Amino acid sequence: MPTSLSNLGLTDPGKPFAPFRYPAFRAIWTANLTSNLGSMIQSVGAAWLMTELTTSHQLVALVQASVTIPVMLLGVFAGAIADNYDRRKVMLAAQVLMLIASGLLAAMTWAGSIGPVSLLMFTLAVGAGTALNGPAWQASVRLQVGPGDLSQAISINTIAFNLARSVGPALGGLLISLTSPALAFALNALSFVALIAVLLRWHPEMPPRERHPMFTSIKAGLRFCATSNPVRRVLTRGLVFGFCAAGAQALLPLVVREQLRGTEVDYGLVLGAFGLGSIVTALWVAPARRRWGSETVVGVATVVFALAMAPVALAQHFGLCVTLACVFIAGGGWVATLTSLNVAMQLRSPEAILGRCLSIYQAVTFGGMALGAYASGLASDISGLSPAIGGASALMLVSLPVMRWIAPMPAPGEGRV
Incomplete structure (x- = not known):
């Protein structure tokens, strides 16, 4: 742990960086940052490559959807696997799957044999690995930190993703402009190695698991989510926000290419600004929720995201600098909303079915994103x-008052387990 953080007291219990007191959390967070960095580099490469392979806006948008569709379709099964098997081994299997898919994508792109359909197939394969990894990884956070640091650990985990999102796109755009998307895909394949190495050395103490048949396990998770009123409301908010937010995000490569007449580097800068806004916001989301409540934070963040993305629709009139400022603000709204929803779901899910509950949340939210894209x-x-x-x-904007009426965020103590 950096001495500066310790000297400032930022790693003391309850402080912003308190989860870094735990060696397992530090190691997994650092390796996950590396993996996320590679994923963002690949994401830029895939999106930009698709704009070169086809003029169809729908196919370009499907590049983003192809990462989220597997989460929607396979997430519930992944949750049952996470609850029935060793979560560390499930994460290892997912990382190996993504390493293989990214490696093959790099090889085919380097050979010049990639096309729009095959590009989507490989991004779908990476998405399948993400779907398998997600519930096990999120549920394992409880094995890495103490109960009092769980909420902050979830927020800090979003920083790893968004830190990569702020640096990875710009780096990816630069790599693509100097070389080719094949190098971006190859670097992503290598990035999985670090997390695989950390997981091989991590052996947490876990209570013995009682295994159940797959469909029985899935049914139990679905039953809980369907009968828990607070959980149903969180799922509804995730579905609607995901659908609306992904719609604007999926078209960003076309905004840069067609409206701003930009390059791969410009596209990387736009995504980097989005990620930087997410990082800045992630540090204060947890204190804001404690002070004002989840409903206020989610409501304000939703409005901020919508108003920030609206000018992007007319980027050709505002230019690159205004677009960067808008997506920076939108990134803050994005992470504040999704982090608040994730924490609300974790705190209201029993440990025995935690993986299934989180997988259902991911399936619903990412399903909304896929449909929106x-x-x-x-x-x-x-x-x-x-x-x-x-x-x-x-x-x-129109959906927000409706959601606050039919699916308000759970009150602080409502439905907590």
């Missing part, structure tokens, strides 16, 4: 890029 790509092909992005932002 597909719908926005279709709308852009039909009505144009600006109306599609503007429509997604408007839908988010």
